[in-house]
Amino acid sequence: MTGWERFCESFFNAEVMARYLPEIIKGFWVTVELAILIVIAGLASGLALAVIRSLGIRPLNWLIIFTVDLFRALPPLVIIVLLYFGLPAAGLNLSGFEATWLSLTLVLMSFSEEIFWAGITAVPKGQWEAARSTGLTFLATLRLVVLPQALRMTIPPITNRTIAITKGTALGSVVAVSEILGAAQSGLSHAFNPSPLTLGALAYIVLFFPVVLFGRWVETRFAWKR
Numbered sequence: 001m002t003g004w005e006r007f008c009e010s011f012f013n014a015e016v017m018a019r020y021l022p023e024i025i026k027g028f029w030v031t032v033e034l035a036i037l038i039v040i041a042g043l044a045s046g047l048a049l050a051v052i053r054s055l056g057i058r059p060l061n062w063l064i065i066f067t068v069d070l071f072r073a074l075p076p077l078v079i080i081v082l083l084y085f086g087l088p089a090a091g092l093n094l095s096g097f098e099a100t101w102l103s104l105t106l107v108l109m110s111f112s113e114e115i116f117w118a119g120i121t122a123v124p125k126g127q128w129e130a131a132r133s134t135g136l137t138f139l140a141t142l143r144l145v146v147l148p149q150a151l152r153m154t155i156p157p158i159t160n161r162t163i164a165i166t167k168g169t170a171l172g173s174v175v176a177v178s179e180i181l182g183a184a185q186s187g188l189s190h191a192f193n194p195s196p197l198t199l200g201a202l203a204y205i206v207l208f209f210p211v212v213l214f215g216r217w218v219e220t221r222f223a224w225k226r
Contacts (some may be wrong), residue, residue: 016195020187024199027183030097031207034179035166037101042108042165044160049109050116054142064113071110076168079103084175096175108165115157119150156219163215167208179205 053064071079084099094102124147131141173182180203187196 011194011196011198013193015224016187016191016193017199019087020183020191020196021199023178023183023187023204024180024196027178027180027200028203028207030177031169031179031203034097034101034104034169034177038104038108038166038169039162041101041105043112043162045109046112047104047116049113050120051142051147053117054115054120055138057196068110068113072107072114074107076103076165077171077174078109079106080171080175096172100169100177104165104168104171107168108162111161111165112158115154115161116150119154120146122153123149159215159218163208163211166211167204168202170226180207 042051049064049068053061080099080103083094083103084096087094087099120142124187127145127149128141131145136144169177169179170181172179173185176182180200184196184200184203187199188194
């Protein structure tokens with residue numbers, strides 16, 4: 001058997017791939033569900049924190065800044081492990097799916113809050129003053145004048161950060177989440193052949209390559225032109 005044949009036998013074994021394809025497909029949909037939940041919760045909570053921070057309540061802002069900096073500094077894997085293995089000591093048990101979702105949501109929340117806050121502060125002060133001079137309240141000015149401009153400026157960096165964090169769903173395999181990587185590793189351990197990992201890599205390409213292309217289009221379409 002040649003080296004190429006041994007390579008194909010190890011990484012592209014059709015029999016092994018066919019056997020574990022259903023598990024990879026199940027893991028694919030778990031990854032999709034997890035990614036969608038992370039994006040919705042992470043972006044919504046990040047925007048909410050940025051809006052609260054714009055109110056200028058100093059003690060609350062200090063708490064927001066501390067929380068955001070904390071979860072930006074900690075590696076996502078460390079947060080997952082702490083939540084999954086640490087919280088049971090406090091009487092709160094999370095499944096692997098819940099721990100992964102919460103961990104990556106907190107990370108996305110922290111990064112998106114900083115991006116949204118940068119967008120809000122980038123809106124010229126004259127926009128605030130002009131809107132307030134027409135009789136709009138602070139919150140109305142924020143909602144009708146500032147946020148539409150801020151959100152447009154933040155779309156490209158938010159898209160990039162979202163893609164980067166949702167790919168972290170693979171970390172869920174550490175706490176027994178049967179997403180793509182978890183299913184592929186399970187197949188590898190049972191078949192003693194890395195072909196399931198090849199299937200997993202292909203599944204990630206199918207899932208995230210269109211997302212990356214969409215992100216590139218968003219960057220071009222919504223790039224802020226000064």
